Amino acid sequence: MAVRFGTDGIRGRVDEEVTSELAYQLGWAVASVLATTTYVGYDTRESSPTLAAAVLAGLNDGGASGVNLGYFTTPGVAFVAQSRGGVGVVVSASHNPYFDNGLKVLGIGGAKLDRASELALESALALAPAPVARTFSSPPIDAEAESQYERRLLELVPGDFSSLRVVVDCANGAASRLAPRLFAATGAIVTIIHADPNGRNINLEAGSTNVDTLVNVVRETGADLGLALDGDADRLIAVDAEGHVRNGDDLMVLLVEDRLERHTLGGGVAITSMSNLGVRRALEQRGVEIVETDVGDRNVLVALEERGWLVGGEQSGHLIFRDLASTGDGLLTGLLLCDDVLRHGDLAGRARRAWTRVPQELINVAREEFDEVAVQRSFEMLREKYDLAERDVRLVIRRSGTEPVVRVMIEATSADFVASFIASLRATFTFV
Numbered sequence: 001m002a003v004r005f006g007t008d009g010i011r012g013r014v015d016e017e018v019t020s021e022l023a024y025q026l027g028w029a030v031a032s033v034l035a036t037t038t039y040v041g042y043d044t045r046e047s048s049p050t051l052a053a054a055v056l057a058g059l060n061d062g063g064a065s066g067v068n069l070g071y072f073t074t075p076g077v078a079f080v081a082q083s084r085g086g087v088g089v090v091v092s093a094s095h096n097p098y099f100d101n102g103l104k105v106l107g108i109g110g111a112k113l114d115r116a117s118e119l120a121l122e123s124a125l126a127l128a129p130a131p132v133a134r135t136f137s138s139p140p141i142d143a144e145a146e147s148q149y150e151r152r153l154l155e156l157v158p159g160d161f162s163s164l165r166v167v168v169d170c171a172n173g174a175a176s177r178l179a180p181r182l183f184a185a186t187g188a189i190v191t192i193i194h195a196d197p198n199g200r201n202i203n204l205e206a207g208s209t210n211v212d213t214l215v216n217v218v219r220e221t222g223a224d225l226g227l228a229l230d231g232d233a234d235r236l237i238a239v240d241a242e243g244h245v246r247n248g249d250d251l252m253v254l255l256v257e258d259r260l261e262r263h264t265l266g267g268g269v270a271i272t273s274m275s276n277l278g279v280r281r282a283l284e285q286r287g288v289e290i291v292e293t294d295v296g297d298r299n300v301l302v303a304l305e306e307r308g309w310l311v312g313g314e315q316s317g318h319l320i321f322r323d324l325a326s327t328g329d330g331l332l333t334g335l336l337l338c339d340d341v342l343r344h345g346d347l348a349g350r351a352r353r354a355w356t357r358v359p360q361e362l363i364n365v366a367r368e369e370f371d372e373v374a375v376q377r378s379f380e381m382l383r384e385k386y387d388l389a390e391r392d393v394r395l396v397i398r399r400s401g402t403e404p405v406v407r408v409m410i411e412a413t414s415a416d417f418v419a420s421f422i423a424s425l426r427a428t429f430t431f432v
Contacts, residue, residue: 005113005118005121005122008094008102008104008296008298008401008402009090009102009103009104009105010022010026010102010103010104011093011094011096011100011101011102011103011402012100012101012102013099013100014045014047014051014099014100014101015047018047018051018100018101018102018103020050020051020054020131020134020136021054021130021131022103023051023052023054023055023058023091023103024054024055024057024058024061024128024130024131024136025058025125025128025129025130025131026055026058026089026103026105026121026125026128027054027055027056027057027058027059027060027061027062027064027066027089028058028059028061028062028124028128028129029058029062029121029124029125029128030055030058030059030062030064030087030089030105030121031058031059031060031061031062031063031064032062032063032124032128033117033120033121033124034064034087034105034107034108034117035063035064036064036085036086036087036108037064037065037066037067037084037085037086037087038059038064038065038066038067038086038087038088038089039066039067039069039077039080039081039084039086039087039088039089039145040052040055040056040059040066040067040068040069040077040088040089040090040091041069041070041071041072041073041074041076041077041080041088041089041090041091041174042069042070042071042072042090042091042092042174043071043090043091043092043093043173043174043202043231043232044071044172044173044174044176044197044199044202044231045092045093045098045101045199045200045202045231046098046199046200047098047101048091048092048101049138050136051091051101051103052068052091052138053136053137053138054131054136055089055091055103056068056136056138056139057131057133057136058128058131059089061129061131066139067086067139067142067145068138068139068140068141068142069141069142069145069146070141070142070143070146071174071176071177072090072145072146072174073174073175073178073232073233073234073329073330073331074090074092074094074104074174074232074233074234074327075233075234075325075327075328075329075330075331075332076145076146076149076174076178076233077089077090077106077110078106078110078111078325078326078327078329079110079148079149079152079325079326079329080110080145080148080149081106081108081109081110082109082110082111082326083148083152085109086108087105087106087107087108087110088105088106088110089103089104089105089106090103090104090106090232091103092104092174092231092232093231093402094230094231094232094234094235094402095171095203095207095208095209095230095231095235096203096231096402096403097202097203097204098199098200098201098202098203098204102402105117105118105121106327109326110326110327111301111326111327112297112298112301112302112327113298146177146178149178150178150181150182150185153182153329153331153332153335154182154185154186154335156324156325156332156335157332157335157336157338157339159186159339159342160186160187161183161186161187161188161338161339161342162187162188162189163342164188164189164224164225164338164341164342165188165189165191165221165222165223165224166183166188166189166190166191166223166224166225166226166227166338167190167191167192167193167214167217167218167221167223167225167226167227167239168180168183168190168191168192168193168195168226168227168229168334169193169194169206169207169208169211169213169214169226169227169228169229170192170193170194170195170206170207170229170233171194171202171203171206171207171208171228171229171230171231171233172194172195172196172197172198172201172202172203172204172206172207172231173197173202173203173207173229173230173231173232173233174231174232174233175229175233175330175331176194176195176196176197177195178331179192179195179229179233179331180192180195182331182335183334183335183338186335186338188338191217191221191223193206193213193214193217194206194207194213202231203230203231207228207229207230207231208228208229208230208235208236208237208316208317208330209230211226211228211237211239211245214226214228214239215239215243215245218239218240218241218243219243222241223241224241224341224347225238225239225240225241225337225338225341225347226238226239227239227330227334227337227338229330229331229334230317230330233329233330233331234297234318234327234328234329234330235248235314235316235317235318235319235328235330236248236251236317236319236330236331236333236334236337237317238250238251238334238337238347240346240347240348240351241346241347241348242348244348244351246347246351247315247316247317248275248313248314248315248316248317248318248319249275249276249278249279249315249357250351250354250355251313251317251319251333251337252269252271252275252279252311252313252319253279253282253283253351253354253355254337254340254347254350254351254354255311255319255333255336255337255340256269256283256286256288256311257286257354258340258343258344259311260286260288264310264323265288265310265311266308266309266310266311266323267289267307267308267309267310268288268289268290268291268307268309269283269288269289269290269291269309269311269312270290270291270292270293270300270303270304270307270309270311270312270313270320271290271291271292271293271300271312271313271314272292272293272294272295272296272299272300272314272315273292273293273294273295273396273398273409274295274314274315274316274362274396274409275292275314275315276315276357276358276360276411277358277360277394277411278355278356278357278358279355281355281356282354282355282356291303291307293312294398295314295398296314296401297313297314297318297320297327297328300312300313300314300318300320301320301322301327304320304322305322309322310322310323313328317330317333319333321336358411358412358413359411359412359413359414359415359418360409360410360411360418361409361410361411361418361421361422362407362408362409363407363408363422363425363431364400364403364405364406364407364408364431364432365405365406365408365425365429365430365431365432366404366405366406366429366430366432367399367404367405367406368404369429369430370406370429371428371429372397372406374428375395375397375408375425376395378421378424378425378428379395379410379421382417382420382421382424383417386412386414386416386417386420388412388413388414388417392412392413392414393410393411393412393413393414393417394409394410394411394412395408395409395410396408396409396410397409405432408425410422
């Protein structure tokens with residue numbers, strides 16, 4: 001069966017959808033199509049070093065030069081590819097559990113791969129030879145690359161954060177080694193959690209998809225804020241000093257507001273269909289032009305590039321600042337947020353003043369049992385019952401490109417409507 005790229009590369013269960021043979025063939029395809037130096041980094045899953053070695057072998061056999069970056073964040077690989085000239089491959093399944101893995105290809109200069117290049121890679125993959133060897137040895141790791149990336153982040157957000165208390169949740173992922181050193185270098189008083197990867201604990205009750213521990217530690221330590229990365233550190237979710245979770249929507253509004261004050265917004269803002277209605281209202285009230293895209297940071301980036309704008313992002317915590325980096329970067333966003341809190345004060349109070357969240361719920365339903373007709377029927381019946389105008393309610397249904405689920409998002413000016421709609425889905429489907 002032909003391999004297809006999803007919203008974030010190729011992703012699936014290790015040794016089923018994602019195998020060493022596939023990784024080798026992807027390396028060969030990248031060498032064939034992109035034909036330039038390729039920087040390969042990987043996260044802390046037990047399968048990642050083996051898959052990365054296979055990618056590097058495929059690159060070599062395909063006639064390209066591959067550079068082994070070792071454990072490395074996705075935005076870090078993008079930076080190295082951009083600064084040194086070349087492309088990147090990241091072995092990671094981002095926020096998924098350890099038994100999944102993925103293969104992401106970054107285009108020339110570290111940018112998200114465009115669709116034409118993806119199609120070319122898919123065609124090359126279909127022609128790629130099977131590896132002769134069953135195991136692959138890894139070339140030496142380029143030890144300078146991580147230091148180069150760290151220096152760049154500190155250059156982008158310089159400052160003395162010694163008055164801040166910060167808790168950083170590394171998700172036992174790719175940033176587990178770098179994040180403690182990076183935030184310590186700012187002078188901040190740093191507490192690090194979930195930075196002890198063992199191959200199987202990446203994202204396990206940790207990181208941006210599970211912030212319960214982070215909330216508790218922020219409260220216990222009296223921290224000014226908490227920062228939660230995901231497995232490959234391209235997204236960030238925050239926790240304020242009161243223990244409230246601040247997702248990408250919150251951070252987007254606050255950092256856009258700051259850029260407006262400093263006259264560095266550089267145009268409008270790109271958001272996705274999952275962004276809360278309150279974000280739209282807050283930005284419109286400030287006179288900011290908005291474009292809405294489908295879910296996926298690549299879609300956000302394309303919209304920004306088409307318009308020459310600088311800022312965009314997703315509710316999940318992927319925030320893009322094109323004047324600072326070629327892709328979303330959780331570590332960069334964390335530094336920017338620390339700088340923002342240092343200059344503006346209390347994150348909780350400022351977030352409350354900046355915008356009002358409309359009641360919203362997002363649930364996942366197993367793809368095989370989902371019935372869109374039934375969902376739409378329930379939606380229309382309830383909207384009529386609560387007498388809500390179209391502008392006051394929104395339903396978004398999309399099939400995940402990274403997991404075998406259908407994501408259903410409902411929001412409305414009426415919290416009772418949202419609760420009733422979720423109850424109707426719970427009575428029909430199993431949430432996952």
